Amino acid sequence: MSTSDGVPVRSRGVISLVEENCTVCMLCARECPDWCLVIESHTETLPADEDHRRPRSVGVLDRFAIDFSLCFFC
Numbered sequence: 313m314s315t316s317d318g319v320p321v322r323s324r325g326v327i328s329l330v331e332e333n334c335t336v337c338m339l340c341a342r343e344c345p346d347w348c349l350v351i352e353s354h355t356e357t358l359p360a361d362e363d364h365r366r367p368r369s370v371g372v373l374d375r376f377a378i379d380f381s382l383c384f385f386c
Contacts, residue, residue: 327385329376336371348382350375 336353352375360367 327378327383331373331376334373334376336373345386346382346384348379350377350379 336351338351341347341349341351351373353371353373355369356372357367357369358364
């Protein structure tokens with residue numbers, strides 16, 4: 313049995329993501345022993361401004377999903 317968001321009813325695990333802090337480095341997906349994380353992203357180029365002398369590329373998170381049928385809440 314699971315809730316509408318896929319988390320098992322008696323689950324005690326808490327998995328959260330603060331999207332503002334995500335740099336899309338993919339470290340969490342690489343370190344996951346179950347390979348249950350799905351991350352999709354794209355790159356955007358920010359224009360040069362006073363703080364940065366040239367344009368820079370940043371990763372933007374499009375999708376972060378967890379396959380709870382594989383996850384064992386490590």
